[in-house]
Amino acid sequence: xxxxxxSMGFKPIEATSLTDLVELKLRxxxxxxxxxxxxxxxxxxxxAEALGVSRNILREALSRLRMLGIxxxxxxxxxxxxxxxxxxxxxxxxxxxxxxxxxxxxxxxLRLVLELGMADLLFMRIEExxxxxxxxxxxxxxxxxxxxxxxxxxxxxGKLYEITGNQTLKRFQSMLMPLFDFVLKTExxxxxxxxxxxxxxxxxxxxxxxxxxxxxxxxxxxHLDALANINK
Amino acid sequence: xxxxxxSMGFKPIEATSLTDLVELKLRxxxxxxxxxxxxxxxxxxxxAEALGVSRNILREALSRLRMLGIxxxxxxxxxxxxxxxxxxxxxxxxxxxxxxxxxxxxxxxLRLVLELGMADLLFMRIEExxxxxxxxxxxxxxxxxxxxxxxxxxxxxGKLYEITGNQTLKRFQSMLMPLFDFVLKTExxxxxxxxxxxxxxxxxxxxxxxxxxxxxxxxxxxHLDALANINK
Numbered sequence: 510x511x512x513x514x515x516s517m518g519f520k521p522i523e524a525t526s527l528t529d530l531v532e533l534k535l536r537x538x539x540x541x542x543x544x545x546x547x548x549x550x551x552x553x554x555x556x557a558e559a560l561g562v563s564r565n566i567l568r569e570a571l572s573r574l575r576m577l578g579i580x581x582x583x584x585x586x587x588x589x590x591x592x593x594x595x596x597x598x599x600x601x602x603x604x605x606x607x608x609x610x611x612x613x614x615x616x617x618x619l620r621l622v623l624e625l626g627m628a629d630l631l632f633m634r635i636e637e638x639x640x641x642x643x644x645x646x647x648x649x650x651x652x653x654x655x656x657x658x659x660x661x662x663x664x665x666x667g668k669l670y671e672i673t674g675n676q677t678l679k680r681f682q683s684m685l686m687p688l689f690d691f692v693l694k695t696e697x698x699x700x701x702x703x704x705x706x707x708x709x710x711x712x713x714x715x716x717x718x719x720x721x722x723x724x725x726x727x728x729x730x731x732h733l734d735a736l737a738n739i740n741k
Numbered sequence: 742x743x744x745x746x747x748s749m750g751f752k753p754i755e756a757t758s759l760t761d762l763v764e765l766k767l768r769x770x771x772x773x774x775x776x777x778x779x780x781x782x783x784x785x786x787x788x789a790e791a792l793g794v795s796r797n798i799l800r801e802a803l804s805r806l807r808m809l810g811i812x813x814x815x816x817x818x819x820x821x822x823x824x825x826x827x828x829x830x831x832x833x834x835x836x837x838x839x840x841x842x843x844x845x846x847x848x849x850x851l852r853l854v855l856e857l858g859m860a861d862l863l864f865m866r867i868e869e870x871x872x873x874x875x876x877x878x879x880x881x882x883x884x885x886x887x888x889x890x891x892x893x894x895x896x897x898x899g900k901l902y903e904i905t906g907n908q909t910l911k912r913f914q915s916m917l918m919p920l921f922d923f924v925l926k927t928e929x930x931x932x933x934x935x936x937x938x939x940x941x942x943x944x945x946x947x948x949x950x951x952x953x954x955x956x957x958x959x960x961x962x963x964h965l966d967a968l969a970n971i972n973k
Contacts, residue, residue: 528804536833545838565797572760572801573808577834592841595848598830601768602809606777609824615909616827618862622910626858629958630850633969677847678854722954726861737865 531562531570539579539590550580550588596677600684613688618736620685621729623678624666628725630673632718639672640714647707659690665706700731763794763802771811771822782812782820828909832916845920850968852917853961855910856898860957862905864950871904872946879939891922897938932963 535556538544550556557567571588574580578593605613646664649657663686670679704727712721726733767788770776782788789799803820806812810825837845878896881889895918902911936959944953958965 526807528807532808540836540838543838546841565800568797569801569804573805575758575760576764576805576808577830579834579839590839592844593834593839595831595834595840595844598809598834599827602811602825602827602830604772606772606775607811607822607825608827609778612824612827612909615907618905618907619910619913622858622862622905622907623854624858625861626854626856629857629965630854630968633965673850673854675847675850675854677844678851681851719951719955723951733861733865736862 527566528569531566532573535570544590546590546592548590549586552587596680603684605688616685616688621732625725627673628718628722634674635672643668643710647710702728702731704728759798760801763798764805767802776822778822778824780822781818784819828912835916837920848917848920853964857957859905860950860954863901866906867904875900875942879942934960934963936960
């Protein structure tokens, strides 16, 4: 945080509204007091008095912390700290019509990074039943219907994320999905990758992680080539 | 979203408070009207009337959208839609004392996935000046001071993220950093990886991406082994 002083000796206020400031003070308070999930907060009246702000402003700021999932209200115990749903608020803003073009592009790259990087977790945790589930998805792969093709693409890669056993990763991926339709439109032509979903399943069965990694790179090659042609 | 009906024929309300409900309705409104950054919103009074809620409740819900960076207030134009800072609210909740243990573990894995997966972007965008910057960081690598070692670790991997040119990825990484101290403590002993930072820079210079990927895997091997030993 900036501690630059203006010519009059004032420190600039980081927040842009009184509610922003109160929100910031509340979050600082939680951190300084090292409060953890399950701990109780002072009452609204006590906090409002301590900060010297109106109940309305305080309620707005508390409402933000409620949305973030940091606090909740419990009968008889008042406000209590909770484990936040870390991806909850990210989910609310990840909508194609809201996000700017550069961020959309960044997120598309992020998806490629995740798919290229998750091979180790995948090989660590894959079981026979997962291979059978992948087989089923791949069986439907030869459809020539484009919208079906996209559904199948999501089902296949979604299953890979699921197999990693990492709930946060899996949920992150499903949140990123709606953004890709939008980005894929900027890739002018659909190139069929040399390594298909069926090939990738074969490579997993074979059990050689390095070969699988190269296979995944080839599978994603059309997107990687499209990126390389964009001047960032 | 669930559309299950209860025995009396009511649809359950997804939101848990009136403010949650108003927030949801506002976000649905933006999506249905396909509003984009720069578009104006109706006035507070008009929205409060249309929803049949008090100005106080509406203000709480609007304050949440302000925090998400979806709306802002402009002189003479009233409330206007903006491009949200997608990682802004995630940053507010990613604090070690707030996040539950499973999520912390997931996020630590996510970091490994990112580091293993970003080689393609790295090789696509690395320039001579970046190699020189990496050399400088590596030169300080032989310190035996443990806290310096962590700083150097952050500097080296942070630089790799920076070189990918992906701002969202870079910022995401710097947000994840404070959580790792905490997770690293669960890895009982510090194992020196066979492939050092200096080796990784050599591999980048050599220009063979497959060798670099294997090198990065070896570099992260102690963490990967620690994961494999944890029953998820």
